[in-house]
Amino acid sequence: MSLYYFDHAASAPRRDEVADAMAPWQHGVVGNPSGSHKAARDARRAVEEARDEVASFVGAKPGGVIFTGGGTESCDLAIAGVTGHHRRSHETSQILVSRIEHHAVLDAAEKMARDFDDVRVGYIDVDRDGVVDLDSLMNQLSDDTAIVSVMSANNETGVRQPLDGVSALAKSIIPGGVVTHTDAVAAASWVKLSNLTATTDMISICAHKIGGPVNSGALILRNNVTLEAVIPGGGQERGRRGGTVDVAAVVGLAAAVRLTMKELTEVSDRVLDYQEKLVAALSLIPGCEVTGLEALRVPGTVHVTFDDIASDELLFLLDQEGVCASAAASCSSGASTASHVLAAMGVPHERARGSLRLSMGAETTDADVDAVIGILSGVVHRLRSEA
Amino acid sequence: MSGGVDSSVAAGLLLEQGHEVVGATLKLWGGASDSGCCSVADVDDARRVAQTLGIDHHVFNYTEEFERHVVAPFVEAYAAGHSPNPCIECNRHIKFDLLFERARRLGFDVVATGHHAQVSERDGRHFLVRGADDQKDQSYVLGYLAEDQLAMLLLPIGAMNKSEVRAHAERLGLRTWDKPDSQDVCFIEASKGREVFLRQRIQLTPAVIVDRASGEAIGSTQGAELMTVGQRRGVLPDRDGERRFVAKVDLAAGRVEVGRLEDILIDTIELDESSLTFSHDELVDGAEILAQWSAHGVAQSATLRRGACWRLDLDVPARPVAAGQSVVFYRASEPTVVEGAAIVAVP
Numbered sequence: 110m111s112l113y114y115f116d117h118a119a120s121a122p123r124r125d126e127v128a129d130a131m132a133p134w135q136h137g138v139v140g141n142p143s144g145s146h147k148a149a150r151d152a153r154r155a156v157e158e159a160r161d162e163v164a165s166f167v168g169a170k171p172g173g174v175i176f177t178g179g180g181t182e183s184c185d186l187a188i189a190g191v192t193g194h195h196r197r198s199h200e201t202s203q204i205l206v207s208r209i210e211h212h213a214v215l216d217a218a219e220k221m222a223r224d225f226d227d228v229r230v231g232y233i234d235v236d237r238d239g240v241v242d243l244d245s246l247m248n249q250l251s252d253d254t255a256i257v258s259v260m261s262a263n264n265e266t267g268v269r270q271p272l273d274g275v276s277a278l279a280k281s282i283i284p285g286g287v288v289t290h291t292d293a294v295a296a297a298s299w300v301k302l303s304n305l306t307a308t309t310d311m312i313s314i315c316a317h318k319i320g321g322p323v324n325s326g327a328l329i330l331r332n333n334v335t336l337e338a339v340i341p342g343g344g345q346e347r348g349r350r351g352g353t354v355d356v357a358a359v360v361g362l363a364a365a366v367r368l369t370m371k372e373l374t375e376v377s378d379r380v381l382d383y384q385e386k387l388v389a390a391l392s393l394i395p396g397c398e399v400t401g402l403e404a405l406r407v408p409g410t411v412h413v414t415f416d417d418i419a420s421d422e423l424l425f426l427l428d429q430e431g432v433c434a435s436a437a438a439s440c441s442s443g444a445s446t447a448s449h450v451l452a453a454m455g456v457p458h459e460r461a462r463g464s465l466r467l468s469m470g471a472e473t474t475d476a477d478v479d480a481v482i483g484i485l486s487g488v489v490h491r492l493r494s495e496a
Numbered sequence: 497m498s499g500g501v502d503s504s505v506a507a508g509l510l511l512e513q514g515h516e517v518v519g520a521t522l523k524l525w526g527g528a529s530d531s532g533c534c535s536v537a538d539v540d541d542a543r544r545v546a547q548t549l550g551i552d553h554h555v556f557n558y559t560e561e562f563e564r565h566v567v568a569p570f571v572e573a574y575a576a577g578h579s580p581n582p583c584i585e586c587n588r589h590i591k592f593d594l595l596f597e598r599a600r601r602l603g604f605d606v607v608a609t610g611h612h613a614q615v616s617e618r619d620g621r622h623f624l625v626r627g628a629d630d631q632k633d634q635s636y637v638l639g640y641l642a643e644d645q646l647a648m649l650l651l652p653i654g655a656m657n658k659s660e661v662r663a664h665a666e667r668l669g670l671r672t673w674d675k676p677d678s679q680d681v682c683f684i685e686a687s688k689g690r691e692v693f694l695r696q697r698i699q700l701t702p703a704v705i706v707d708r709a710s711g712e713a714i715g716s717t718q719g720a721e722l723m724t725v726g727q728r729r730g731v732l733p734d735r736d737g738e739r740r741f742v743a744k745v746d747l748a749a750g751r752v753e754v755g756r757l758e759d760i761l762i763d764t765i766e767l768d769e770s771s772l773t774f775s776h777d778e779l780v781d782g783a784e785i786l787a788q789w790s791a792h793g794v795a796q797s798a799t800l801r802r803g804a805c806w807r808l809d810l811d812v813p814a815r816p817v818a819a820g821q822s823v824v825f826y827r828a829s830e831p832t833v834v835e836g837a838a839i840v841a842v843p
Contacts, residue, residue, distance in 0.1 A: 421556045425602055428552075443539060444523035444557035495601040 110431045113477050113484070117318070118264055118295060118410055118468035119435055124320035130364035131322065134357035142354050143345060152356045159363035163327050166366045167293075167312050168303030173330035175346045176359050180294040180315030182339075183328040184213035186350065187290040187311045188258060190336030192221050192228060195255035200227060202255040205287075207233040207241045207270070208453035213313075214258050214292055215449075233259065238404035239268040239454045247278050254279075254287045261296035261305055261312075265437035265450045265466060267410025268401040269296065276308035288334055294318055294326075298369055298470065299377050299407040310334050314366075316358070320471070321365030325358035368471075376471045381408040383469055383478045390482040394489055398460070400451070409470060412437060414456060415463035418492050420445045423465055426488040432481055437466035497521050497545065497553070499538030501672045502610030504545040505661045506652040508668045510608055511549055513652075518604070519546035519553040522595065524562040524586070525683040545670050556598070558590055565589035567683055574721045575698045577747045578820030578842065581791070582681055583637045592638075592645050599648075606650050613638050614654035615646050616833075621776060622646035624834040626826075629657035632677075636791050639824030639837035640773045691722055701747045708743050708755035720745050723752050725818035743816055744843075761813035765789070765798075765823060767806040771839035779825070779835060786826040789817050789840065795826050805841065819843060 114122065134155065140148030142156045157171070164171040177183045188204060195202045202225075204218040218230045231254075234245040241259050250257070257279045262269045272291055280286040290311040293302055298319050306312045311334055315326035328350075330336075342351015384406075391397050391413050400412040415423070420436035424445070427434050438448035451461040467481065497503040497519045510517045521542040539555055546553030566585045573580040591609070599607045612627030613635040624641055627633040641649070653661050658677075665673035680686050684693045694700060700719035707714050717723060723742045743760040744753040754760075765787070779785065781802040786795035787810075797811040808823065817823070819842040827833040 419598075421554070422598060422601060425554055443543070444555040444559075446557055446559075492601055 111480070113432045113481050114472070115432060115434045115467040115469060115477075115481055117298075117470035117473070118267075118437075118466065120317050120323065121298070121320050121470045122472055123317075123322065124365065124368055124471075126368055127316075127321050127361050127364040131357045131361040134360055139356055142356060143343070155356050155360050156354050159359040162363040162366050163314075163329065163359075166297075166302060166314070166370060167306055167329050167331070169312070169329045169331045172347075175328045175330070175349045176354055176362070177326045177328055177350055178324050178358075179326040180211075180292065180313055180318070181213040181326075183313035183315065183326045184211070184258075184290075184292050185217040186328050186336065186339050187313060188214060188217040188256060189221055189339050190349070191256045191288050191290070191311075191334065192218075193337035194335050196225065196227060199253050199255070201253045202228045203231055203249075203251050203253050204228065205231045205233060205246065205249055205254055205257045207235060207259045209235050209239060209241075209263050209265075209450040210258060210260055211264055211292055211294070214260070218258070233257075235453050237455055239263055239266045239401045239450065240404050241270050241275065243271065243274045243278060246275060247282060250278060250282045250287065252283060254283060256288045256290055258290040258292065261291045261293040261300065261302070262407045262410075263401075263450060264295040265410075265448060265464075266401045266412045266454075267295070267406040267468075268404045269300070269407060272306060273308050280308075295410075296407055299373070299380075299409060301373065306331070314362075316362040316365050319365045319369045322358055322361040325355070325362045327362065372471060377408050380469050380471075380473060383473060383475065384408045384411055386478055387411045387467060387482065391485070394486060397489070400454075400456070400464075409468050411467045411469075413465050413467075414451070414460045415465070415489065416460055418463045418489065420462060420464050422492055423463070423488060426491065427484065430484045430488065432484055434481075435466050435468070436464045438464065497542040498610070498678075499541035499545075499672065499675075500610065500678060501665050501670070501675050502612070502653055502661055503542070504610070504670045504672045505664045505668070506608050506610040506650075507545065507551065508549055508664065508670065509652040510650065511551065517549075517551045517608075519543075519549075519551050520595070521553070521555050522590065523555055523557045523559055524590065525567075526559045526563075527683060541672050541675070545672055548670055549668070556595070558594060561590055561594055562586065562683075571694065571697045573820045574694055576842075577721060577745045579724045579818035580820040581637070581822050582683070583791070584640065584822050587637055588640050592641055592649075596645060596648060606648050608650035608652055610653055611638060611651055612654060612658075613651050615649055615651055622649075624775060625654075626832040626834075627651075628655045632658050634791075635832075635834055636788055636793075636822075636824050639822060639834055641834075642773060642775055646775070691719060694719070694721060701750060703745075703747070703750045703752045705752045705754055707740065708753045709759045714740075714754070717752060720747055720750065720752050726815040741815055757815070760816055762816045763810050763813045765808040765810065765817050766841040766843065767808065767823065767838040768841040769806050769838075771822075772806055772836070773838065774836040775834055784828040785835060786828055786831050787823050788826065789821050789823045795831065797828070800825070806838065 140152040142153040160171045160174045163174050206218050221228045222230045231249045234242045259270050259275045276289050279289050289309045291309045292313045294315050297314050310332045312329045317323040338349050340351045396416040398414050436445035521539050543553050566582050570582045611634045612632040614625040616623045616625045626635045703720035704713045705715040725742050740754040743755050783800045787798040788795040798808040801807050817840050821840045824837045825835045
């Protein structure tokens with residue numbers, strides 16, 4: 110049976126070039142980059158070369174790149190690190206996040222508020238297409254706001270967010286300006302981050318959504334942001350993230366970044382055609398609604414809801430036909446669950462239960478798209494005729 | 497596949513019998529749990545068993561339906577002073593209704609579970625029969641199943657006793673082989689109990705505990721809803737040292753009547769007609785049956801009567817039975833065969 114991989118947004122296929130770049134650092138002597146002898150220096154050089162590439166990916170200085178164990182850790186470091194520092198000089202601290210953030214951001218913010226009585230979380234509303242409402246942000250910005258975190262593109266719907274507007278408000282409404290962070294994990298394959306995040310102070314990325322290894326990511330500081338380490342460890346990464354730097358992981362991240370930068374325009378243009386084709390075909394299925402249709406979306410993601418079909422059943426039958434897709438929201442047990450993103454958009458609950466996310470990447474072909482359209486139409490028809 | 501040993505072995509045996517098997521775990525309860533079948537650890541066990549057996553495994557989310565059909569009615573029933581059985585409601589509304597429908601839609605021929613009970617086919621009709629292991633028999637919680645469900649149900653471990661099931665699990669190399677049996681209601685934390693669970697959801701009613709024979713107040717309770725008719729839980733012995741049982745819970749009056757066994761015995765149980773379910777043919781007025789009204793109770797001889805309402809006349813007087821409990825009917829001439837079930841009516 111053929112496999113149709115439409116879950117790039119969960120994890121993208123590891124690219125051969127990435128595996129090749131990592132290979133020398135995965136066996137034999139690999140020096141500790143913090144050391145001083147030849148093996149250590151070789152390792153350090155690889156780490157710093159990777160740092161240069163990751164910095165150029167977002168248009169920041171290499172000194173702003175903090176290598177982490179992935180996107181979740183990057184977001185956590187941004188939220189906890191900046192808020193932790195803010196608390197030292199303020200009686201109260203507010204964390205402002207959009208309602209549609211990934212749980213990497215939401216849970217980090219909520220943990221801070223749970224752990225410290227002087228920390229609270231404010232939630233920025235979104236409109237019915239899933240775009241952050243700047244009025245809502247403006248109304249909630251306060252003198253004690255420590256950080257504003259709005260993602261670059263949503264991981265479930267693919268809807269892009271107005272980062273320039275967020276930054277403009279965060280910097281102008283409050284004297285001295287508020288630190289801004291963006292979780293760019295879902296946008297990194299599709300949009301030139303050096304433009305998209307040009308006005309944002311901190312950017313989180315991870316490797317495995319762009320063809321690199323899992324457990325590898327970075328928090329990149331564009332401007333002079335001070336944060337406290339979540340893992341103080343041995344003072345690595347200029348005291349901002351302790352623990353020996355994993356050379357293979359950062360080399361893999363850099364290789365994935367390099368490929369992404371090289372192919373971004375070509376892949377985006379090609380996948381945009383697939384997205385249009387999928388949207389056109391799915392719109393013809395009765396009861397199927399494309400999420401965020403009126404908003405600007407990244408090319409790789411098509412999110413739809415069905416009014417009378419449960420995600421669990423749709424995904425089961427798609428899986429039987431070799432289609433790897435997702436409901437985009439799942440809980441720790443692996444069951445699909447009600448999406449906080451769709452709830453924030455005001456999508457009716459019954460419809461949200463029939464969610465399907467098809468996400469594509471550099472490897473997706475036109476034939477894959479045709480196949481999945483055929484299979485999905487058949488599966489939907491079957492579920493309805495059996496009902 | 498709950499993540500327990502019974503359903504693990506059921507899956508393994510079906511595979512050995514040559515069936516094409518897919519494992520499914522129902523995510524039913526989203527809240528805190530330490531005893532049930534819905535924790536992440538239990539789903540992990542089910543998934544790992546499926547991997548060990550080499551079958552696909554899916555997790556189906558029924559948390560909302562479970563809340564609507566099981567948890568909310570459970571709480572409402574307690575608030576009304578009744579004593580429901582949530583496992584039976586879960587079987588009726590989730591496992592053998594929604595899951596069966598889903599299985600049909602997804603193209604499956606049958607659903608199998610790890611219940612200790614058996615399905616026996618006779619002349620093209622399917623009967624639910626007690627599990628071979630007396631101690632583990634679960635036919636009571638399946639008592640409402642009727643022909644269309646029984647015909648689509650396989651119970652692979654029903655003919656085994658528990659030690660045989662565990663031996664099979666060990667033979668198959670399943671990590672659940674020595675996992676303790678779950679005993680309690682899955683959505684109530686055993687360490688906190690029913691009282692903590694209910695107090696989070698309803699205002700419990702303080703009540704005076706009155707001895708039925710003398711009319712004297714002999715104590716009080718902060719939660720009359722927690723007193724179960726027919727049981728002794730929460731009732732302190734009177735000065736005479738004799739055990740007393742709950743005879744009646746009157747929430748409106750803030751009064752719980754208790755009494756010595758001989759003062760409270762009943763000889764008839766009224767049934768809620770809308771809940772009355774027959775496995776096959778409707779039993780006639782005057783039918784002799786064996787009635788069981790708790791999961792591990794002993795079935796009692798009774799006669800089914802259809803007067804102003806359906807009722808059971810008991811051959812031997814018994815302790816009163818709480819409204820909301822289920823009574824399962826077993827065949828008098830063949831005491832392992834289930835013939836139907838009904839909920840005890842509100843008096």
